[in-house]
Amino acid sequence: MDFEEAADALYAAPAGDFIASRNALAKQLKADGDALGSTRLKALRKPTVAAWVTNLVARQVPDELDELLALGDEFREATADLDGDRLRELTPRRHQLLDNLSKVAARLAGDEGQKLSGDVAQKLRETLDAALVDPAAGAAVREGHLSSALRHVGFGVVDETGEPSNVTLLTPQRHSPRRAAAKTTSKDGGGGGRLTGRGAAEDQDTAAEQDEAAAARAAASGEQAAQREREEREAAEREAAEREAVVRAEAKRVFEDAVAAAQAAEATVEDLDTQLDDAxxxxxxxQALVHRLGTELDTARRVARDAQKESREARKRYNRL
Incomplete structure (x- = not known):
């Protein structure tokens, strides 16, 4: 068994057996000659409940998890293309996959005798969402070796304490142990004989192991710091690109709405112009009809006056007869 196999077995163990499993596996690695691997394994932290459930998801339902991570790729492509419409289409699917996977995780945990509290369920969902948003977090979740839940914030991924999280994978390299055996030589007064000092050799073995472990931790710390810096920079760039995509999409929507409103206003003006012309x-x-009717009325009144006058004169003539 090498370190990677031991780490897989450790994080696949029941949550309550983590410490005992870690001690047993570390002891086995050391017995197999991998003292550095044993030291590294002892340094692995016991996962929180949310991290343990996430690891369980990675092992039990990898296809569902891969679907979530693939959706993250689609989000990043849409962001790179500044495709606001595509981002809006993907968002409901994002929530649906997170809901479904959270329910599956709760069922798997229940099968293992672990009931999820509301706080743990929320941290599980945040971890899955971080895996979707951040590629490094997605790879770490897929590996199934989490010791803490993750959460994506503006500058990157943090753990349950709010501290920037190291989401780099456990190194896949195998480390060959180096054993150092030391002999001490002393001269007695009688014959210059050579004696082996067992205590000194064991002390030097331990010192060599500690030096190797310290060197490995220092190298890993440097690599982790550089990786964290790269991840924070990449996360900041992604966040900026996402914000720019949203701003551009919103600006495009406002522009299109303004164009539509202007076109509608122009159509209304044309319609009102037509109505005004008709009016x-x-x-x-x-007005022409009024003028004509006025003229006819005046003529009719004149004819009526003439007829009345003629009628009066005719009556006078009749009375004189």
Missing amino acids: RDTLTEA
Whole structure:
């Protein structure tokens, strides 16, 4: 068994057996000659409940988890293309996959005798969402070796304490142990004989192991710091690109709405102009009709006056007869 196999077995163990399993596996690695692997394994932290459930998801339902991570790729492509419409289409699917996977995780935990509290369920969902958003977090979740839940914030991924999280994978390299055997030589007064000092050799073995472990931790710390810096920079760039995509999409929507409103206003103006022209034509016709009727009325009144006058004169003539 090498370190990677031991780590897999450790994080696949029941949550309550983590410490005992870690001690047993570390002891086995050391017995197999991998003292550095044993030291590294002892340094692995016991996962929180949310992290343990996430690891369980990675092992039990990898296809469902891969679907979530693939959706993250689609989000990043849409963000790179500044495709606001595509981002809005993907968002409901994101929530649906998170809901479904959270329910599956709760069922798997229940099968293992672990009931999820509301707080743990929320941290599980945040971890899955971080895996979708951040590629490094997605790879760490997929590996199934989490010791803490993850959460994506503006500058990257943090753990349950709010501290920047190291989401780098456990190194896949195998480390060959180096054993150092030391002999001490002393001269006695009688014959210059050579004696082996067992205590000194064991002390030097331990010192060599500690030096190797310290060197490995220092190298890993440097790699982790550089990786964390790269991840924070990449996360900041992604966040900026996402914000720019949203701003551009919103600006495009506002522009399109403004164009549509202007076109609608122009159509309304044209319609009102047509109605005004029709009204003016109608008014002109009405005015002409009024003028004509006025003229006819004046003529009719004059004819009526003439008829009345003629009627009066005819009556006078009749009375004189």
